[in-house]
Amino acid sequence: MKDEEKRTKIRGLQLPDQQEQQTTFHKGVELGRQLEMIDDDKVRWRFIAEFWAETIMYVAPSENAEAHIEHLAKGGEFITHLWAMLSNAGIAKRATGEWHQPASTTKKGPPKKIETTKARTQECPF
Incomplete structure (x- = not known):
């Protein structure tokens, strides 16, 4: 099946009404x-x-430092390197706040506050 045929079928797909x-x-x-x-x-x-x-900034912070350190010793991967940078910046917990709504004019944007390792809130740097 060609890509255009797949796209046409997906566009015509009937989605369930209920979110669940x-x-x-x-x-x-x-x-x-x-x-x-x-x-x-x-x-x-x-x-x-x-x-x-x-999404990446949400996924990167982790409290499992040992696993990240072991992974870095072997070269690491993108998320592990982000974890290292965020840890050095004092960001060890995931950002709190609302995700923005897809294709909506009421988009909230990135969270305005972040939790730091010292359990204090500071302005989000991004």
């Missing part, structure tokens, strides 16, 4: 539809970039 019945695939289809509704390519790509930046 939606699989990750269904949610991806819904997100894809919302992204396609954004006419301006720059706005669409900015949203995608912000989403991935937030």
